[in-house]
Structure formats: C-alpha cells, structure tokens
Amino acid sequence: MKITVIGTGYVGLVTGACFSKMGNKVYCVDIDEEKINGLNNNILPIFEPNLDTIVKTSHDRGDLIFTTSIREALDDTDIVFIAVGTPLGEDGSANLDYIYAAADDIADNITHDSLIVIKSTVPVGTCFDVRDRIESALNKRGCDVEIDIASNPEFLKEGNAVNDCMHPDRVVIGAEKAEVFERLKDLYSSFVQNHDRFVLMDVKSSEMTKYVANAMLATKISFMNEMSHICEATGANIQKVRLGIGSDKRIGYDFIYAGCGYGGSCFPKDVQSLINTAKQHGYEPRILADVEEVNREQKMVLVNKVIDRFGEDLSGLSFAIWGLSFKPYTDDVREATSLVVVRQLIEKGASIKAYDSHAIDEFRRAVDNEYLDSIEFVDSRYGALDGCDALILITEWKEFRNPDFSILSERLNQKVIFDGRNIYDKKIIDLGFELYQIGC
Template identity: 55%
Template sequence: MNITIIGTGYVGLVSGTCFSEMGNKVYCVDTQESKIQDLKLGKIPIYEPGLEDLVVKNYDHRNLFFTTSLQEALKDCEIVFIAVGTPMGEDGSADLQYVLDAAREIGEIMQKPLIVVNKSTVPVGTAHKVKRVIQESLQKRDLNISFSVASNPEFLKEGDAVNDFLKPDRVIIGTEDKTSEEVLKELYAPFGRNYDKIITMDIQSAEMTKYAANAMLATKISFINEIANICEAVGANVNDVRRGIGSDKRIGYSFIYAGCGYGGSCFPKDIRALSKIALQSGINPRIINAVEEVNKEQRKILAKKIIQHFGEDLRDKSFAIWGLSFKPETDDMREATSIVLINELVTKGARLKVYDPKAMEEAKTNYLKGVPNITYASSKYEALKNCNALVLVTEWKEFRSPDFDEIKTLLKEPIIFDGRNQYNIKRLQRMGFMYYQIGVKEC
C-alpha cells in the first residue's frame, strides 16, 4: 500500500519505518527541513534500539521516503496517518493544534479519496473534529472528494517500540465504515499473520482505549508505590509483598515494581488529559487524580531519604546519580524523576556527578541546562569518585550487576540510595553498605 505519515517524531518514525519493513511504500513528512535531511542520511533524532538499522535499510530499498512536502507524499497515497504531537495545554488537556493543522492541510491538498487515520493520542471526539476540518477545507476548494477518518492509537513502549510494532499485543482500529475497517485490517495483517490481534470498534471507543490503557498501567505503578510507603511505615518489605500479590494471576507481576515514580511523554500527559476529559463530561475522576497525586509525591522520595540521612544542608555533600532518562533503553527525559531529584538536591546545595548511557546530551542541552553544581561523568564508576553516596534512578542494564567492591572504594562513604530496588539487601549489608530501598524499612 501507499502510506503517508505526517510527523517524524517517536510514533511517526517508528510507525512509518515498520510499515515500510513490510513492503509498503511510505512517505514520512515533517516541516523541519534539517530533520528530513538528517533522516535521509540515516541520522535518527531519537534513541530507539533497532530503529536506525531499519530506517537505513528501507530508505536504501526505496520503501521509505522523507519529505517536507505533503503534496508530494499524498500524490499516490491511499492511507494517511496523523502522528504529530499532542502536548499538554496549560489546563492539562491535550493541545490539538498540530492534529487539526495536519487535517486542514490534508483537505487543502488531497486530490483523490483517502483514509485519514489518527495515530496521535487524542481525546474522545477528535476524529469528528478532524473530519469536519478536512470537509471545510474541501468545501473552500469547491471539491467533493470522498474520505473517511479512523482512529488507530499506538501502544509503543519506549526502548522496545520496534518490537512492539512488528509483534503487537493488539491493534486497535476504530472506524465508522466497513470499507476503511477492511483496508486497515489488510494493512496490519502481516504484523500478526491473522486477524486475532486486530480489535475493531467505533472511533470513540478506540480513542478512549488508549487513555484507559495508560491510566490502568499508571494506576498499578502508583498503587504499588503507595503500598511501598505503607510497608516502610509498618516494617514490611514491598519486594516480598510484590511476589505475594503478583503470584495471583488476576493481578500479575507487570507494573507492580516499587520505585521512585513514573515519567515519560505518555503517562503524565495522558493521565492529566483523561482527568480533563472526565471533568468536561461531568465526571469526578477520583482514582485518576489520586494516581497523579501519588506519583507527584513519589518522585520526591529519593530526595527525602537523602535529606533524612544527611540533613537539610547538603552544601558539603556530593552525590553520584546513575540514570537520567525516565526509563532504560531511551534517551527521553520528559517528566523524568531524575529532574525532580536533581533540582531538590541542588536547591539544598549539593554537588552532583551524573551518568547515563544515552541521555547525557539531552540533559546538557535541554533538561538540565543551566542547573548549577552538576558534573557529567564519562562512566558509572567515574561518577562515584569522592561522592558521599550513590543514587540509582534509572535501572539500565549496566547498573544491574556492578562491582560493589569498586563502588565501596570510590565512594567517601558506603551508602546507596536505590530508587528501583535493584540489589540484594542482605549482600550489601554484609559488605558494610548502608542501603536504602523503596518500600523497605531503612537499614
């Protein structure tokens, strides 16, 4: 099929590349000329395992094209996906400016029937707004070209997005006509070899499914973090509690790891947007609001533990920070716990030596730009030198089995604050470490 993807951000680039991997002819469109030129050279703007190789291969095979011209991209197009950003507005709602701008431009350019698909995460009712905007643009051109609008939300985990797209758990397709449904089912059939993974529904339900899925996962995270805080207060161990409840197949082990809070581009934004959707519909979203409140406090928990141990005045203290990205296998620092932690510690006068396998440049140029008292280390062990304690924030694989003898030698004091409960508490205690976890009574 001939496909156009509007937007070469995280969702758009992964989607377009994976569609091209299945033999489709895909045009990826973006307004940034420099970004398009970089993509043509195989320079990927994000870190995502496996993506660069697929981009280069399919561009060389002429299955994948990059352009700033939507007119060029729509020339032979059958399906156009809108995969632009929906940033959070000042009131917490999703900002649909870029989605509706894309719809308007489609209506101004299209010359033949199209299926227009919302891939961006958008509030319920957005597809109807997109349809209206396209129709208005066609009317201004005095044209009557048939088109349909569908919803096809993405469910991509950063750090495993290529695998998620190529081998999806499910594909949600929301349409209002059978023809569009069958075309989209045919497009996705190679990703599952059958239709078992494809779930069709009305457009509003498809739009809602994305928010509901992220809200459920965020709820599990905030729930186990609240349980962790109770565990600390009563002397229980959340790691044991997790095993106890996770063995119940109705609960399962996924997303019930206690830690220092969730971040990223999806959960925080989507939780707030869903809350706004509910309020606008006359519903008080008590659970959804509580999920965000618990997470907001949880992101401060490492700083609280550090201050409780060292005191409010940290001017003569240095800390090694392992991990800056909001999760492993990505350089994404949006809403990362590390930002909250670093700002809290710097405010108290602390000096920090930070290290992350992939997010160092993002930190320097964007998220920590101008923050004082930060040194960027060349390795995890370099970050430890002459620091009073190690603080683990992001559970990258290279942090999972470090040399604890080396850590003990390099630190001024054998103290570890573990925001992801990665290590064996009994082993570290035997080695003479003071080891702080989340949801475990302080040692």
C-alpha cells in the same frame, strides 16, 4: 500499499519504519527541515533499539522516504496517518494544535479520495473534529474529494517500540465503515498472523481505549508505590509482597514494581488529559487524581531519603546519579524523576555527577540553565562515583544491575546507596554499604 505518515517523533518514525520494512512504500513527513535532513542521512532524532537498522535498510531500498513536502507525499498515497504530538496544555487538556495543523495541510494538498487515520493520542471526538475540519476546507476549495476517518491508537513502549509495532498484542481500530476496517486489517495482516488480535470498535471508543490503557498502567504503578510506604511504616517488604500478589493471574507481575515514580511522554500526559476530559463532561474523577498525586509525591521519595540521611543542608556534598532517562532503553527524559531529584538536591546545596548511556544530551537540554553549573556529566558509570558522598540510582539500565561493589567502595567518599528501583540485594549491607530502598 502507499502510506503517508505525518510526524517523525517516536510514534510516526517507528510506525513508518515498520510499515516500510514490510514492503510498503512510506512517506514520512515533518515540517522540521533539520530533522528530515538528518533522517535522509541516517541520523535519527531519538534512540530506540533496532530502529536505526530498519530505517537505514528501508531508506536505502527506497521504501522509506523522508520529506518536508506534504504535497509530494499525498499525491502518492493510499492511507494517511497523523502521528504528531499532543502535548499537555496549560489547562491540563491535550494541545491539539499539531493535529489541526496536520488536518489543514491535508485539506490544502489532498487531490484524491483518501483514508485519514489518527494514530496520535487524542481526546474523544477528535477524529470527527478532524474529519469535519478537512471536509469544510475541501468544500471551500470546491474540491470533489471524499475522505474517511479512522482511529488507530498506538501501544508502543519506549525502549521496545519496534518489537511492539512488529509483533502487536492487539491492533485497535475505530471506524464507521466495514470497508475501512478491511483496508486497515489488510495493512496490518503482515504484522498479525492471528486475526483475533484485531479489536474493532466505534471511533470514540477507540480514542478512549488508549487513555484508559495508560491510566490503568499508571494506576498499578502508583498503587504499588503507595503500598511501599505502608510497607516501610509496618516493617513489611514490598518486594516480597509483589511476589505474593503477582502470582495471582488476575493481577500479574507487570507494572507492580515499587520505585521512584513514572515519567515519559505518555502516562503523565494521558492521565492528566483523561482527568480533564472527565471534568469537561461534568464528572470529577477521584482515582485518577490520586494516581497523579501519588506519582508526583513519589518523585520526591529519593530526595527525602537523602535529607533523612544527610540533613536539609547538602552544601559541600556531591552525589553520583546513575540513570537520567525516565526508563531504560530510551533517551527520553520527559517527566523523568531524575529532573526532580537533581533540581531538589542542587537547591539544597549539593553538586551532581551524572551518567547515562544515552540520555545525557536530552537531560542537558531539559534541565534549566541555572542548574547546569552544579552538574558534571561523565562518560562512565564508575567515573560518576569519584569524590561523591553517595550513589543515587534512578534508571535501571542493565549495566547498573551488577556493578563491582569493590570499585564503589574505593571511589565513593561514603558507602551509601539510594536504590530508586530496588535492584540491589540487601546482602551488600554485609560489605559495609548503607542501602536505602523503597518499601523494603
């Protein structure tokens, strides 16, 4: 098939690359000229495992085309995917400016009947708004073009996005016509050998499914983080509790790890957007509001543990930070706990030495300039330890799981570790370390 993907962020680039890997001809369109020039030279704007190989191979083969010209892309396409960002607006709602801009560009340039598929995460009803917007513009142009609309939300985990796209556990499609379902099933047939993985529904339910999925996962995380506080208060161990409840098939082990809060481009934004949608329809959501509040407070847990150990005034103290991205295998620092921890410690007088294998540049761009003078970015995990009074682990990259504790002992001024992801065994206490974890 011939496909156009509007937007080259995480969703658009991964989706377009994976479609092209299966032999489809894919145009990836973006208004950012610098980004498109980089992609045409195999320079990716994001880090995602294995994505660079697919992009280079498909691009060199001619199946993946990067362009700023939507006219060029639309003239040679069967299906148009909208995969632009929907950032959180000031009022807590999803900002749909990029969605509507893409719709306007489609309406101004489309020349033949097409299927428009929204893959971006959008509030319920957005697909129909986009359809009406395009049809209204086409009527004003006097253009005799018919369009169909569909919702096909993404379920990609950053750090595992390529695998999720190539081997989806489900493909959700929301549409109004049987022929639209069939066209999209044909497109995804090379990814889905088991047709039971197609979940077909109406458009509005499809749009809602993405929000509910992320809200449920965020709820599991915040629930376990709240339980971790109860465990600390009572002397129980959240790690052992996790093993006890995760063995129940109705609960499972996924997303029940206590830690220092979730971040990223999806969970914080989507929970807030769903809260906003509920309020717009006259319902005050209670659980979702608490999920968000628990997570906001959880990002302060490490800071509070540092204060409990060293006091409110951290002047003259230096802290090593291991991990800046909101999760491993990505360079994404949006809503990352590291931003909260670093800012808070610096405001209390501390200096920071930070290391992350992929996220330093993104972190540097995300943190306010006023903090940068107090942060030294280093290029190795052990290099971050020199002259520091404690190690704070925020992101559980694999290289942090089994460090040489004799090196930590030699390089740290004080043998103190704040483990924000509970990855270290308490037996290191026998080596003379003070270990502060969450819920245990």
